[in-house]
Amino acid sequence: MFAFWATVAMVYxxxxxxxxxxxxxxxxLRPALGGMQVPLISYDLNGALVxxxxxxxxxxxxxxxxxxxGDVVETLVDTETELKKVTWPTFEETLNASLVVVxxxxxxxGFLWLSDRVLESxxxxxxxxxx
Numbered sequence: 001m002f003a004f005w006a007t008v009a010m011v012y013x014x015x016x017x018x019x020x021x022x023x024x025x026x027x028x029l030r031p032a033l034g035g036m037q038v039p040l041i042s043y044d045l046n047g048a049l050v051x052x053x054x055x056x057x058x059x060x061x062x063x064x065x066x067x068x069x070g071d072v073v074e075t076l077v078d079t080e081t082e083l084k085k086v087t088w089p090t091f092e093e094t095l096n097a098s099l100v101v102v103x104x105x106x107x108x109x110g111f112l113w114l115s116d117r118v119l120e121s122x123x124x125x126x127x128x129x130x131x
Contacts, residue, residue, distance in 0.1 A: 003067055003076065004063055004064060004067050007059075007063040007067070008059075008060050008063060011055075011056055011059035011060060011063065012056060014055075014059070015052045015053075015055050015056040015059070016052070018051070018052050018055060019048050019049060019051075019052035022047075022048035022051060022052065023046070023048040026047075026048065028047065029046060029047030029048040029051070030046055030047075030048065031046060031047075032044040032045060032046050033045050033046060033047065033050070
């Protein structure tokens, strides 16, 4: 169910962008259609909004159809089953591993900085730029 709602959220954000672009750049889609408004929110119904709503409805329907196909459902169920088999690290193991990564990054950063300075000095002397 999460995959569906996450997909619908992405389609929604895409449709809001589509609406803003259509409203901004296509002047023929700006005026209200027959003076009609969207119920409950009193928003003018214009061509850009209609197109965006149709794209949203199609995207949501397509996401529903795609995610309810047998092979997709089977894959999601298999993924959930495999995730239940995972042995997740404890907080202490995660902290220790993170500290090792941070220490290695700092050592590598120092090595790269030192290498850069040495090479800068060598090339400055070779090119006669002082250094």
